[in-house]
Amino acid sequence: NAGVIQTPRHKVTGKGQEATLWCEPISGHSAVFWYRQTIVQGLEFLTYFRNQAPIDDSGMPKERFSAQMPNQSHSTLKIQSTQPQDSAVYLCASSKEGGEDTQYFGPGTRLLVL
Amino acid sequence: GDSVTQTEGPVTLSEGTSLTVNCSYETKQYPTLFWYVQYPGEGPQLLFKVPKANEKGSNRGFEATYNKEATSFHLQKASVQESDSAVYYCALNYNVLYFGSGTKLTVEP
Numbered sequence A: 001n002a003g004v005i006q007t008p009r010h011k012v013t014g015k016g017q018e019a020t021l022w023c024e025p026i027s028g029h030s031a032v033f034w035y036r037q038t039i040v041q042g043l044e045f046l047t048y049f050r051n052q053a054p055i056d057d058s059g060m061p062k063e064r065f066s067a068q069m070p071n072q073s074h075s076t077l078k079i080q081s082t083q084p085q086d087s088a089v090y091l092c093a094s095s096k097e098g099g100e101d102t103q104y105f106g107p108g109t110r111l112l113v114l
Numbered sequence B: 001g002d003s004v005t006q007t008e009g010p011v012t013l014s015e016g017t018s019l020t021v022n023c024s025y026e027t028k029q030y031p032t033l034f035w036y037v038q039y040p041g042e043g044p045q046l047l048f049k050v051p052k053a054n055e056k057g058s059n060r061g062f063e064a065t066y067n068k069e070a071t072s073f074h075l076q077k078a079s080v081q082e083s084d085s086a087v088y089y090c091a092l093n094y095n096v097l098y099f100g101s102g103t104k105l106t107v108e109p
Helices: none
Strands: A005-007 A010-013 A019-024 A031-038 A042-050 A053-056 A065-071 A074-079 A088-095 A109-113 B003-006 B011-014 B019-021 B023-026 B032-038 B045-050 B056-059 B062-065 B075-077 B086-094 B096-099 B103-108
Touching (some): A010 A019, A019 A088, A019 A109, A031 A074, A031 B096, A042 A065, A042 A074, A042 B096, A053 A065, A074 A088, B003 B086, B003 B096, B011 B019, B032 B062, B045 B056
Parallel strands (some): A010 A109
Antiparallel strands (some): A005 A019, A031 A042, A031 A088, A065 A074, A088 A109, B019 B075, B032 B045, B032 B086, B062 B075
16 A cells, blocks of 8 residues: 655755645545654644645644645645745645544655755 | 653663653643654654553554553563664644654664
8 A cells, every 4th residue: 555645755945936745645544734844843733634625724834835635635735935944844644534543644855945 | 732741862772671762741631642653764654552541552562551640651662673773752643643852762783
């Protein structure tokens, strides 16, 4: 079984450019989560979809960050006007039905903003 | 708000010795608890889910018991191997995961 797929695995952008990160959840999973991992802040929740509907985006920075889930097989995280402090590993996870179900993580996208 | 406190790393052990990674939390509710492990260049992998109310979860020789009274679920392994070298995270699940700070374990041969 394929796990959660994230592309690209690495992305380098210049300050002010846009970055779009892609996630394909495990087939049959209805819940998709985005997290960010940095040395300083550790693993932080960003946003959560269930059945493609946004459920909780309380962890998303108010500006420049947005996430969508246009269909059940993929979700995107977009960062506009990237800044050096956006450099991090962005992790996508999926679970069968959300709630207390186990979340399974992808390998992450390492974003470097120069 | 909810918080998770985990043993600060790094931890270096010799093969065959025992491991304990402490994890405790503050919350008004009883969350679902997990231990995850992360290897370099990979996302966190589920190590195991800790059943509720003073039960024990385990996998690959690792185990943890949910102590509801002490709001803790420490990770233990009796005899670590070099292949156990990784970063270990405890996490609470309230629909989304709240992670501890992670404990980097290095096991020397």
